[in-house]
Amino acid sequence: MEKINLARKFSLINDYWNPRIAGELNGQMVKLVKFKGPFVWHYHDNEDELFYVVKGRFDMEFRDKTVRVNAGEFIIVPRGVEHRPNAEKEVDVLLFEPATTLNTGNITNELTLETLKPI
């Protein structure tokens, strides 16, 4: 039982859209990821996702609205809902989602990651 310091972990991340595993509990994972720019539109058939902003801000785009998520705020995207994270500047984000979640959901492209590394 060791604690995890988010700022320290994020200082080790030098790329974007590449979530690292920072913890696991109850079949769920805590992942740390930096966003920059727009991601790909996608949804998850079976997983709800939580996005918590540790530093910076990003826009969670839905087909019918956009929600600006700032540091100290989180948003939960329910399964089946199409979404696209879009960050004007670099943003540090904590994800909480099932271990089975594929980053690009129903889409497979050059951003898709089949395996994630711990941090």
Place this chain on the structure above:
Amino acid sequence: MEKINLARKFSLINDYWNPRIAGELNGQMVKLVKFKGPFVWHYHDNEDELFYVVKGRFDMEFRDKTVRVNAGEFIIVPRGVEHRPNAEKEVDVLLFEPATTLNTGNITNELTLETLKPI
């Protein structure tokens, strides 16, 4: 899909050891709670728990060691591990845990809460 601002939610909480439900996903709950003083020693048979400090700090006491958890840090307590949160001063804590988790685990006393309210 609305975002949740943690500072705003914590400003609505005026008591201790009384988690509020701030979100739900994949059968897990996001709970917000203020700690102050020592809690009760307990464990959870079937649930791992994550404690993330939003503001302040507290000590997570185990039978063989104590881990100081500061703002911006989290700790995961695996199922079956006896623990006692102890906060010298008021601290704002976000919990991730299964919806079924009873706050006092294997113990039932005056701190036990059978139902939680949303916030």
